[in-house]
Amino acid sequence: MPVRFLTALLAALAFLPALPAAAETPEPPDRIAAAWRTDHLFVDERLRAAIPATEVDRIRTAMRTAAVPVYVAITPRTPALQKIRYDLPTLLHARVGAPGLYVVAVVDGDYWSTNAELYRQAGLRGRDLTSVRGDDKRRLDIVSDRPAPQIVRTIQQASTAFDGRALPAVPAGDLEPERPRRGLSVTDKSDRAVYVGLGVGGLLGLALTLVIGLRRRGGSKRTHEGRPTDAPAVDTHRVELRADGKITQAERALARLDRRRNKTTQQLDRRDDAYRRLDAARALRADTTDDVLAAAGALVLARQAERIASGAALEPPCFFDPTHAPGTAKVDWSDEVEVPACQPCASAVRRRKTPRGLQVPARSGLLGHDRKQVPYWTLDPEDNPMVATGFGALSDDLAERITARKDEVR
Numbered sequence: 001m002p003v004r005f006l007t008a009l010l011a012a013l014a015f016l017p018a019l020p021a022a023a024e025t026p027e028p029p030d031r032i033a034a035a036w037r038t039d040h041l042f043v044d045e046r047l048r049a050a051i052p053a054t055e056v057d058r059i060r061t062a063m064r065t066a067a068v069p070v071y072v073a074i075t076p077r078t079p080a081l082q083k084i085r086y087d088l089p090t091l092l093h094a095r096v097g098a099p100g101l102y103v104v105a106v107v108d109g110d111y112w113s114t115n116a117e118l119y120r121q122a123g124l125r126g127r128d129l130t131s132v133r134g135d136d137k138r139r140l141d142i143v144s145d146r147p148a149p150q151i152v153r154t155i156q157q158a159s160t161a162f163d164g165r166a167l168p169a170v171p172a173g174d175l176e177p178e179r180p181r182r183g184l185s186v187t188d189k190s191d192r193a194v195y196v197g198l199g200v201g202g203l204l205g206l207a208l209t210l211v212i213g214l215r216r217r218g219g220s221k222r223t224h225e226g227r228p229t230d231a232p233a234v235d236t237h238r239v240e241l242r243a244d245g246k247i248t249q250a251e252r253a254l255a256r257l258d259r260r261r262n263k264t265t266q267q268l269d270r271r272d273d274a275y276r277r278l279d280a281a282r283a284l285r286a287d288t289t290d291d292v293l294a295a296a297g298a299l300v301l302a303r304q305a306e307r308i309a310s311g312a313a314l315e316p317p318c319f320f321d322p323t324h325a326p327g328t329a330k331v332d333w334s335d336e337v338e339v340p341a342c343q344p345c346a347s348a349v350r351r352r353k354t355p356r357g358l359q360v361p362a363r364s365g366l367l368g369h370d371r372k373q374v375p376y377w378t379l380d381p382e383d384n385p386m387v388a389t390g391f392g393a394l395s396d397d398l399a400e401r402i403t404a405r406k407d408e409v410r
């Protein structure tokens, strides 16, 4: 990335905490929706000086040539935004009401991440944006140090989803430098086989060993390894709401699959796999109250059930925090262990930092609810299947473990 751009960006971001609280009012979705009335490309004023005109021009060109109306918001990560970032495209569509592609690009440090939803008028044909993204083999190789490459790609994917046009090649300048792939095959299909194979191929004990190894791994190289923090607790209720929303989506996807006649063997397998995960997700939501581990486990399993029922490739969760975007990147966590991670966590690990991770109460106090928050992977894996499997990131047998545990209780 051009050094000057990064410097300007970091300077702009460093300034953020000094802004008065009033800068966050009105609520981000309202501000963005209001700005879109005059220009469908919204760039937060705090970033305007930092983003080169060439980046903005590329995005505008892509918006003009898209098959659908496109709404783009470019914004820094703020506390107010953080809570709703995954829901922003939905919240924005609710305010604007028009069909189209809603793209939100958020920058945190020098890392850009992009969320998007495609809303079309009922009855129109076309593919699901998620499935187009899933088939786009280069999507994970696109650079994240500036906004345009991801936004432009998302717009191209939406156009393909909408009218079936071919996805153009990604310009070489938008791709990360080639990294050697280790141990994983090239196609999604065989990726999935490898990933599933890890769970069912007689390696069930391995996950437990891995987690114990991870917990004890020396922290000298990385920052705040497993140390309790005074960070605010995760909002369990929010995770529960997201899990319930995903469960509903998975149920709908499964109902669609069920309605199909003459299902192929592959579709029948998908149906069984999706039901297994959905049942485990429901069991997690039914059994416990105010347990962020159970809520996050339900979210992961329901998300996977929905994808599998829709015909998309299975995705492992981000090992560090399963409420993050799926673990579409792979990073070396300890010397021998490679874990799936979302792009921001992967980028942190590559910078030799420990991602903050899903924070849970340490429960070290006699009363059970210690206020101290620790990363979930420092808990005892024997106590909890979510910890033992890294929410399925280390071994894809979380659903089986939940079901087995439920049967034991009966």
Ligand SMILES: [Zn+2]
Pocket (backbone or CB within 6 Å): 318, 319, 320, 321, 324, 325, 341, 342, 343, 344, 345, 346, 355
């Ligand atoms: Zn993550």
